Amino acid sequence: MQVNLENANQQTVYDIIIAGAGCAGLSLLYAILNSPSLSSQTILVVDKSFEKSNDRTWCFWEEGQGVFENLVCKQWEQISIHKESFSTILATDPFVYKMIQGEDFYNYVISYAKGFENVHWVESSIHLVDNQDNQVVVEWDGGNAYGKKVFSSILQQEKLFTISQSNLSNPFLWQHFKGWLIQFDEPVFNEMEARLMDFNVNQHQATAFMYQLPLTHRKALVEYTLFSKDILSASQYETEIKSYLKINFPNKNYQILHEEIGAIPMTSQSFAKNEGNIYVIGTLGNAVKASTGYAFQFIQKQVKQIVSQLEKGVTIDTQVHNTRHSFYDAVLLYILDHKLMEGSEIFKRIFEKNSAETIFKFLSNTSNIVEDIKIMRSLPTHIFLPAAIRVLLRRS
Numbered sequence: 001m002q003v004n005l006e007n008a009n010q011q012t013v014y015d016i017i018i019a020g021a022g023c024a025g026l027s028l029l030y031a032i033l034n035s036p037s038l039s040s041q042t043i044l045v046v047d048k049s050f051e052k053s054n055d056r057t058w059c060f061w062e063e064g065q066g067v068f069e070n071l072v073c074k075q076w077e078q079i080s081i082h083k084e085s086f087s088t089i090l091a092t093d094p095f096v097y098k099m100i101q102g103e104d105f106y107n108y109v110i111s112y113a114k115g116f117e118n119v120h121w122v123e124s125s126i127h128l129v130d131n132q133d134n135q136v137v138v139e140w141d142g143g144n145a146y147g148k149k150v151f152s153s154i155l156q157q158e159k160l161f162t163i164s165q166s167n168l169s170n171p172f173l174w175q176h177f178k179g180w181l182i183q184f185d186e187p188v189f190n191e192m193e194a195r196l197m198d199f200n201v202n203q204h205q206a207t208a209f210m211y212q213l214p215l216t217h218r219k220a221l222v223e224y225t226l227f228s229k230d231i232l233s234a235s236q237y238e239t240e241i242k243s244y245l246k247i248n249f250p251n252k253n254y255q256i257l258h259e260e261i262g263a264i265p266m267t268s269q270s271f272a273k274n275e276g277n278i279y280v281i282g283t284l285g286n287a288v289k290a291s292t293g294y295a296f297q298f299i300q301k302q303v304k305q306i307v308s309q310l311e312k313g314v315t316i317d318t319q320v321h322n323t324r325h326s327f328y329d330a331v332l333l334y335i336l337d338h339k340l341m342e343g344s345e346i347f348k349r350i351f352e353k354n355s356a357e358t359i360f361k362f363l364s365n366t367s368n369i370v371e372d373i374k375i376m377r378s379l380p381t382h383i384f385l386p387a388a389i390r391v392l393l394r395r396s
């Protein structure tokens with residue numbers, strides 16, 4: 001995306017500086033510009049690069065229409081999970097499982113924001129965000145600016161790897177994956193069904209599955225995904241995808257149209273806290289769900305919460321996960337981390353015994369106690385209970 005980069009006005013103290021224009025930064029920018037009482041605030045957006053590529057595909061479930069409904073490129077009303085001879089297909093109703101391409105999102109929000117003269121842009125690498133009296137200074141290669149409030153999502157992947165290897169009190173796993181957008185010469189997919197987890201793949205002593213999202217009968221995003229402590233080499237993911245395609249679609253030809261690779265932290269460990277007038281958002285602001293790696297909808301929730309607080313002029317709280325669901329996340333992670341039960345067995349049991357509605361509510365942190373108990377009862381008590389006690393004891 002070509003952004004008309006203007007130098008930050010060094011004289012202005014911006015009302016808001018957005019440090020990092022990825023999913024969280026741009027979602028916040030869009031929400032602020034859509035708020036009648038906030039849209040005329042002076043805003044500076046700083047990112048190391050506005051040359052955004054289609055670096056990720058976001059999928060999430062939603063009831064009804066969302067803020068970025070116009071960007072949804074595909075949606076499914078059926079999801080499935082597979083483990084050996086076990087297969088289940090669930091109707092997602094009242095939710096719909098949706099997909100947005102990263103590139104469409106970046107282009108849309110940046111084009112929209114370019115229509116606002118009060119939004120300034122700087123393309124440079126930030127090396128300091130610091131509270132100074134009642135303001136925050138943001139310094140980048142070649143300049144700086146002051147803001148009354150700064151919302152930061154800058155978290156370098158290298159820093160995350162260092163955190164993951166340090167001696168943490170909470171388990172830390174990666175959800176890591178490589179995916180290919182492939183197109184077959186002939187129809188092979190059921191485009192109505194998103195295959196969320198197919199555990200019939202090499203487990204690599206982790207929780208591993210193929211994630212298959214058909215866009216048409218011929219085209220799908222196929223991702224080899226693992227929950228584990230160590231990341232694989234790019235060729236290891238590719239070997240698994242190739243072998244999966246060979247087994248599932250023997251003698252069929254396909255082309256690779258695009259690829260994506262990623263690693264999402266799965267942990268209850270927080271990476272940063274709000275300090276003074278610096279507020280952390282997105283992955284940095286712990287918006288990722290620890291037990292699943294899903295973040296897109298939690299980022300939208302976080303943004304909505306922040307905008308409402310800005311409108312009311314009240315204290316900003318960026319926390320999106322409630323204590324009860326954070327506890328469940330910690331227990332599930334503990335079980336996975338200590339290999340008390342195979343991840344494939346945990347997910348199989350949850351999907352076998354519950355409706356997609358209950359599961360999605362549980363994973364969105366919106367389930368009630370009765371629904372939570374239903375999910376927890378899907379797991380053997382002799383595994384779940386001691387893990388829950390361990391997590392509780394560690395917290396107390």
Ligand SMILES: Cc1cc2nc3c(=O)[nH]c(=O)nc-3n(C[C@H](O)[C@H](O)[C@H](O)COP(=O)(O)OP(=O)(O)OC[C@H]3O[C@@H](n4cnc5c(N)ncnc54)[C@H](O)[C@@H]3O)c2cc1C
Nearest residue numbers: 020021022023024048056058059126262282283294295296
């Ligand atoms: C490949 C991939 C696929 C994913 N798919 C899903 C999915 O399907 N569903 C889901 O819910 N979640 C998914 N996630 C998880 C999560 O939604 C994304 O990681 C999301 O992009 C996190 O948003 P963020 O704003 O915190 O980080 P980012 O989107 O990574 O944004 C951070 C921004 O900060 C900038 N930046 C970093 N350092 C600096 C610096 N020093 N100076 C200036 N700028 C800097 C970067 O350029 C970037 O634009 C996925 C993640 C990945 C990596």
